[in-house]
Amino acid sequence: MKTITALKLSLLFLAVGLGCLVAFQLTGSTIDADGYLQEPFALLPVGWFCLVTGFAFALASLSRSLWRRWSRRSC
Numbered sequence: 124m125k126t127i128t129a130l131k132l133s134l135l136f137l138a139v140g141l142g143c144l145v146a147f148q149l150t151g152s153t154i155d156a157d158g159y160l161q162e163p164f165a166l167l168p169v170g171w172f173c174l175v176t177g178f179a180f181a182l183a184s185l186s187r188s189l190w191r192r193w194s195r196r197s198c
Contacts, residue, residue: 129180129181129183129184129187130180130181130184130185132180133176133177133178133179133180133181133184134177134181135177136173136174136176136177136180137173137174137177137178137181138177139170139173139177140169140170140171140172140173140174140175140176140177141170141174142170143166143167143169143170143173144166144167144170144171144174146163146166147162147163147166147167147170150162150163150166
């Protein structure tokens with residue numbers, strides 16, 4: 124995978140992850156008449172998964188580009 128594509132993909136994952144976490148905070152939670160908590164809980168694991176995946180793609184693409192730059196200098 125090219126470095127530019129991986130960086131774009133990581134930015135996409137980071138944006139989606141932040142969007143999910145912000146949406147969870149903005150939506151809030153309520154307790155219905157039966158005493159059940161009503162909240163968009165699915166946004167939390169999806170948001171954290173996207174954040175971790177975005178950071179992993181960013182770290183992988185940046186380390187790959189640094190490795191290529193370092194290996195070109197040593198030749």
